[in-house]
Amino acid sequence: MKKQGSASILLLLLTGILLNACSVRTDLFEKNVAIPNHSWSKSFKPEITVNIEDTISRYHIYAVIRHTDAYRYKNLWMNVGIQNPAGEVNTHQLDLLLATDDKGWLGSGMDDIFEQRIRITDKEKPVPLRAGTYKFTLQQTMREDPLENVMNAGIRIEKAK
Template identity: 35%
Template sequence: MQVRWYFYLVFFIAALTGCDKNRIFEENQDIPNNNWQIRNAPQFSFTIEDPQASYNIYFNIRNALFYEFYNLYVRAELTGPDKKTLHVKLHEMYLMDKVTGRPLGDGSGDIFDHQFLAIKNFKFPQAGAYQLRLKQYMRKDPLPGIMAIGIRVEKIAP
């Protein structure tokens, strides 16, 4: 009897966490040695099948508590299937409170995860494969304390 309840509980939790129908892509890449070098510009490739829809693109950041700054500048460059640049922007994200230095985001011990809305309500011009490249734009190279960087692309529900 106990085993059956355990099975149902696991199935229910998996069903809740596995249902994310708006997400069309999400990937995170680890930063080697938790030191993000300027020349290391992670690139993410994803496919858009419905160019009539609007999309939100998020940045996922994982940092260690020893990260030295309260903010992070990231330059994002989005290119389309024809390799033309569609969007370039320098984003500033706050990882810690500017005044108190208290870490923001979801934390466990000395590791914190953040998700920032980077590109809102974007319409891709056509179906096909897109690339988004992220480059750290801080004054320190390498930048210690950044553990992983990623993106999430969500289709906006009508």
């Protein structure tokens, strides 16, 4: 009888731990939008929406770019529009460094596909975000239109540690 009681308690504890593990909140959001035909026209402006609930934490925001080895440039000029929950829009013009002469592509790659996560907020000053819905709009502003060999563009938001 004693063995059944301790086995039941052990089972109950194990179930509680598993249920708690399933409810762990992630400190990360990432969404990428596929670029049609890997040819990013200036008129194609992917929009990404995220709801922020934790207003105590501070965040780092990254631009995410996935491209092929055939991409012809070392950088990518991009406008990132950020609409906050109050409806205010700020647009940031970014020059994203994708490669250097000595290192080649800076992102991680497999075969001829490379992915870059480039922080667009200051490393030393993560940003606070208000509670509510944010909308990010991405637009390539390179001279080449459409911009060939770009597969995906996206946004990554992670809590600062």
